[in-house]
Amino acid sequence: MNDAWLIILKRDLLLAFRRRSDVATTLFFFLIVSSLFPLGVGPETAVLSSIAPGVLWVAALLAGMISLNRLFAADFTDGSLEQMLIAPQPLALLVLAKILAHWLVCGLPVVLLAPLIGLQYALPNDALLVLVWSLLLGTPTLSLIGAIGAALTLGVRGSGLLVALLVLPLYIPVLIFGAGAVAASQHGMSAQAHLSLLAACSLLSLVLAPLATAAALRISVE
């Protein structure tokens, strides 16, 4: 059972490595969206650092979302998804491997790039650290919940926009807690409560989302 899990994880990572431009697209999207705001709002550092938590988190949310379509689409077209459905291993577990690979490829780079952009927004050092922690705890939830949306819209016409409509309302708690953590540390308060809630959201979705995604895949592929 562990073997199948590891094989899928390795395979998805290898595929992502072979198509490096896909990863780069997500990163550049994050970079561009977060660079547009200073151009729109103005370069005052006071304003920028006060909007930074929200802007960076919304940019991370959108970057995570645009890559969702790729999560199952390729496997769906070449038929390997059907093989996963009829495999003896539990589908939820295999799906979890795919979600983990997706997060490693699309979520983790955003987490690592975020402090650099935070510097552009004149965030103080401890707020930068909280930003990285909040993204590290929060972005797995985005991949997990997003997988449900990606599975539901598999092969549906206009699925790109539909995923946004389905998934973004469900992302709201993560956005609130994540941006709240950074804002709290900016105001000299402890970010502990927000980070704990983010971790709680991650754990809850870690348990429930693979099951829901597996059910959604069975509905979509049958």
Added chain:
Amino acid sequence: MKINWFKYSSPQTFYPLAEKMIPWFAWLAAILAVAGLYISFVMAPTDFQQGEAYRIIFVHVPAAWMSMVIYIVMAAWAGLGLALNARLSAMMAQALAPTGAIFTLLALVTGSLWGKPMWGAWWVWDARLTSELILLFLYLGFIALQSSIDDPRRADRAGALLALVGVVNVPIIYFSVKWWNTLHQGSSINMGAAPKMAATMLLGMLLMALAFWMYTVAVALMRVRCIMLERERSADWVKALSLGAKS
């Protein structure tokens, strides 16, 4: 005596039953609405703080209640349809969604109409307004997903799963918005401190809520009859029905 619990779970038997039930619920809705409107506009006293403008809450609060109740009922039907693989349950969920979305929109619009004279702003990022807005997004997502899948069975089951995921998330969203709001808002509105409601006001509000409820049932039944005909158009009973209507 043995009761066949599933007698009305097939569209063929439910279609005529729904036809008989609709007038009852529609008339109940009309009578309750007339009584509720009379109480709320004629009998209820003018509020000494808010003047006459407060009377919009007789529409606003019941609409907000119904928007939440309908989502839960819709998810319950959807879950039932998913668990028992019952066509009719999924059709009921599909029939309820537009009414729920309309009540959510009504609650938002009446809320902002009330907010302008009371708070001096059409929109404030109050926890209740925000979570009502997110509820509207959830309804729209459900409707959009169902309408973009061509195969009705897949649309039913995908929509049902989305409704269940939404129901798990609704409390999380509500509390996150509430905490976000208390963190950001210093002191503008405190609805909890509002003066106690007079008994006639409460009665008017309850009557209006019941009227909305009966209206929802009537409209959902009308809509589910249309869905049944559309989905089962190749079934024998629909053909017999249309032949009977022609002759």
